[in-house]
Amino acid sequence: MISLDAPYHALRVPPAMRHRGGGGRTLRDEPGRGRHGRLRIGHFVPLSGPAGIWGPASLHNADLAVREINARGGILGREIELLTFDAxxxxxxxxxxxxxxxxxxxxxxxxxxxxxAVRVALRDAIAGQVPYVYTPIYEGGERTPGVLAIGETPPQQSRPAIAWLAEQRRAQRWYLIGSDYVWPWLSHLAVKQYIAEAGGRLVGEDFVPLGAHDHDVYLRRIEEARPDVVLISIIGNDSVIFNRAFAERGLAARMLRLGGAMDETVLLGIGADNTENMFAASGYFASTRTAANDAFRERYFGAFGLHAPVPGATAQSNYEGLHFLKALADRAGTLDLWPLVAAADGLTYSAGRGPIGMGGRGADMPIYLAEADGHDFRPLKLF
Known part of the structure; x- marks a missing residue:
């Protein structure tokens, strides 16, 4: 952490990269919020650590949103200038x-x-000072004034997926394993309720330290518990390593897996040979064939090339977040914090997933259950 006693230039230069939808400069240039009328958005995205696997595609998604919004006059007439911070x-x-x-x-x-875990730290540090839009899947329940969460939550994502696997695949015995931080902790509390509702029972649960790559003890416990389904809430690159080891141990053919933060980026890392009996539930899959997603994919790959990193759910949420902010500001007619927050209730905005409505409990969106098919996901059910 940079000391608050450091010189002003030392505080400002290292944290971020700056761009307006292409190109970049350092923070030495033009200090001061709102100078020249630009809207400066701090984009906090993981470029390192276990979640860094989503970094490159997240940057592309945010860049595309900035290009599109600025081409239409910005937000309330102000050009977006995106400052990227490694979260x-x-x-x-x-x-x-x-x-x-x-x-x-x-x-x-x-x-x-x-x-x-970063969201909790950020909201405690800056909530109520500037608007804070939080974009990916999370555990739900975010009510901090000034924080606007638009991602999937357990009632939307996990409950219908668990019920479907219980009915269609006769899943009764469940083992939960997640990374050791707030999203898996709280999501698992809800998941246990949904398992009981579906007539199932819990046969084991573990939490894995972030960055831990030796999963032998956990795999041995899973093997001994003989679950029908392993629900995996391990994050990013840690999930890649766990799922590879899971398959190499011969468990993939013997039990189902249901991924929480599982998208095409993670699936590519796991490898097609290691994804047998892998399911995921999400509000977005890159392979979903809708008019909105077809148009989004055409713009994305047109901007960054056919070999650009796939815009999976976590990365694509950054695109959604900026278009949500644009729609919210248009509705409020201001970027002042409290009128902006008040305008969220009842808002409908549209981006890569099509129309999304906002209510008192967050975003209301369709949820897809998909099964891994090689390096891609094949949607099975729309909830």
Whole structure:
């Protein structure tokens, strides 16, 4: 964490990269929030750590949104200038970057596509000072004034998937394993209720330290428990390593897997040979054939090339978050914090997933259950 006693230039230069939808400059240029009328958005996205696997595609998704919004006149007539911060470090260190950026007037809004542990640290540090849009799947229940969460939550994502597997695949015995931080902790509490509702029972649960790559003890426990389904809430690259080891141990043919933060980026890392009996539930899959997603994919690959990193759910949420902010500001007619937050209730916005409605409990979206098919997901059911 950068010391608050450091010189002003030392506080400002290292944290971020700046761009307006292509190109970049350092933070040495033009200090001061809102100078020249630009809207400075602090984009907090993991570029390192276990969640860093989503970094490259997240940057592309945010860049595409900035290009599109600026081409249409920006937000309330202000051109977006995106300042990218690495949110892959320790939560306290990331919160320190946010405090510096807000305190020195470098950002007007924060958009975050990072893990929930970082969200908790950021909201405690800067909530109520600038609007904070949080984009990915999370555990639900975010009610901090000034924080706007638009991602999937367990009642939307996990409940119908568990019920479907119980009915269609006769799944009764469940083992839960997740990374050791707030999203898996709280999501698993809800998941246990949904398992009981579906007539199933829990046969084991583990939490794995972030960055841990030796999963032998957990795999041995799973093997001994003989579950029908292993629900996996391990994050990012840690999930890649766990799922490879799971398959190499011969477990993939013997039990189902249901991934939480599982998208095409993680699936590619796991490898087609290791994804047998792998399911995932999400509000977005890159392979979903809808008019909105077909148009989004055409723009995305047109901008970054056919070999650009796949825009999976976690990365694509960064695109959604910026278009949500645009629609919210248009509805509120202002970027002032409290009128902006008040305008969220009842808002409908449209981006890669098509129309999404906002209510008192967050975003209301369709949820897809999909099965891994090689390096891709094949949607099976729309809830």
């Amino acid at each position: 892959g470090g320790a939560p306290g260190e990331v919160a320190g970057l946010a405090c510096d950026a807000v305190g020195f007037g470098e950002v007007d809004v924060i958009v975050g596509g990072h893990i929930s």
